[in-house]
Amino acid sequence: MNDTAQVVIVGGGVVGLALAAELASRTPDVFLIEARPRFGLGASTRNSGVLHAGIYYRPGSLKAFHCVRGRRMLYDFCASHGVPCRRTGKLIVGDSADDLAALEELKARGEENGVEGLEIVDREFIREREPEVVSPVALYSPGTGVIDAEALVRALARLASERGAHLLAGTPLLGVDFKDGLLYLSTPRETVAARAMINVAGLYADDVARMCGETRYTIHPCRGEYAEVIPSRSHLVRGPVYPLPLASGHGLGVHFTKTVAGTLLLGPNARYVEGKENYESDRSGLDQFYESARRIVPALRIDDLRHSYTGLRARLRPEHDHSFADFVLERDARCAAIIHAIGIESPGLTSSLSLAVQIVDMAGGSLA
Numbered sequence: 001m002n003d004t005a006q007v008v009i010v011g012g013g014v015v016g017l018a019l020a021a022e023l024a025s026r027t028p029d030v031f032l033i034e035a036r037p038r039f040g041l042g043a044s045t046r047n048s049g050v051l052h053a054g055i056y057y058r059p060g061s062l063k064a065f066h067c068v069r070g071r072r073m074l075y076d077f078c079a080s081h082g083v084p085c086r087r088t089g090k091l092i093v094g095d096s097a098d099d100l101a102a103l104e105e106l107k108a109r110g111e112e113n114g115v116e117g118l119e120i121v122d123r124e125f126i127r128e129r130e131p132e133v134v135s136p137v138a139l140y141s142p143g144t145g146v147i148d149a150e151a152l153v154r155a156l157a158r159l160a161s162e163r164g165a166h167l168l169a170g171t172p173l174l175g176v177d178f179k180d181g182l183l184y185l186s187t188p189r190e191t192v193a194a195r196a197m198i199n200v201a202g203l204y205a206d207d208v209a210r211m212c213g214e215t216r217y218t219i220h221p222c223r224g225e226y227a228e229v230i231p232s233r234s235h236l237v238r239g240p241v242y243p244l245p246l247a248s249g250h251g252l253g254v255h256f257t258k259t260v261a262g263t264l265l266l267g268p269n270a271r272y273v274e275g276k277e278n279y280e281s282d283r284s285g286l287d288q289f290y291e292s293a294r295r296i297v298p299a300l301r302i303d304d305l306r307h308s309y310t311g312l313r314a315r316l317r318p319e320h321d322h323s324f325a326d327f328v329l330e331r332d333a334r335c336a337a338i339i340h341a342i343g344i345e346s347p348g349l350t351s352s353l354s355l356a357v358q359i360v361d362m363a364g365g366s367l368a
């Protein structure tokens with residue numbers, strides 16, 4: 001390592017790795033430090049693996065912008081780097097004709113966000129695509145897809161390394177000092193001097209911000225749990241099928257997703273939990289998934305379900321605050337050489353490449 005790193009990225013999920021790949025193509029001495037023994041073990045591989053179209057998010061928000069741009073970038077990236085992904089299309093289904101107005105509203109919002117090809121579809125269209133789905137009406141999004149998130153993590157890490165970035169797993173950031181125009185980042189191995197730092201630490205982005213003296217943000221971990229349909233019954237649903245999003249604003253509702261590998265998942269639900277490593281305590285019963293899912297697919301039986309993995313959303317709003325929270329991308333108020341990315345929850349996977357481009361643009365001068 002040179003005496004001084006040009007930039008240190010804190011966090012080796014998809015956003016940090018995409019950033020390392022993007023930065024390393026422009027500047028030498030890019031370092032990424034990741035607390036865990038391997039990259040991508042946080043939310044980046046504990047998600048639905050859906051490339052969202054960009055329908056749900058408030059027009060003009062960073063979530064809407066990066067979801068739409070990031071999805072297009074990811075499809076291209078997957079094609080050129082051999083990452084398995086499929087443009088499956090997706091149905092957002094209503095329970096009855098009474099839901100038509102809500103579906104029309106979603107369609108209008110998606111179109112305002114620049115999502116192409118949205119269509120309100122009828123029973124016949126739904127039956128043709130998904131014979132076991134009984135919904136009478138749906139919004140069809142042809143641009144939605146699924147991706148192998150673990151393969152994306154590996155491809156980004158490989159690309160970042162090939163471009164010369166130094167990726168250090170098992171290296172948690174413990175503290176930050178500023179002195180004489182440089183940052184001093186302490187890790188259990190050594191203290192690294194750096195000209196700039198980018199905080200993309202996911203669930204811990206508020207803690208890393210606090211190490212820099214920024215105390216305005218608190219991440220509230222919100223667990224998303226999945227159930228899996230046994231392989232012999234996974235033919236029941238072919239592609240992503242979602243209900244209308246929850247009125248609480250706390251999630252997209254328990255939905256069906258067929259992973260790139262062919263596993264049929266149900267979930268995630270949304271449960272605020274104590275603790276940022278609390279993935280498994282007090283898991284929800286399978287009956288909760290079943291009750292939501294059988295409204296859409298009555299042929300499903302509770303015996304078809306098994307518990308699957310969970311993930312923790314990096315929420316900026318506590319449980320009873322239903323207001324919209326956008327991604328936060330900002331320079332540190334005390335030190336312009338630090339950028340924080342906080343609250344990168346869904347659609348953060350879809351947005352990862354696009355977020356990386358914006359963060360590099362923001363970093364601009366401090367990295368020259």
Ligand SMILES: Cc1cc2nc3c(=O)[nH]c(=O)nc-3n(C[C@H](O)[C@H](O)[C@H](O)COP(=O)(O)OP(=O)(O)OC[C@H]3O[C@@H](n4cnc5c(N)ncnc54)[C@H](O)[C@@H]3O)c2cc1C
Pocket residue numbers: 010011012013014015016033034035036039040041042043044045046047048049050051052171172173174200201202203204205208223224225268310311312313314344345346347348349350351
């Ligand atoms: C249940 C669930 C379902 C989701 N579904 C989707 C979906 O279908 N589509 C979609 O687009 N998005 C989805 N998301 C969101 C998406 O997974 C995240 O937005 C995205 O993975 C965020 O990536 P990241 O790199 O910011 O965070 P992470 O992957 O969490 O990476 C942050 C990294 O920082 C490291 N770190 C933390 N503290 C330190 C420290 N002090 N020093 C060094 N390293 C540190 C962590 O170990 C971690 O590896 C979902 C999320 C969840 C939880």
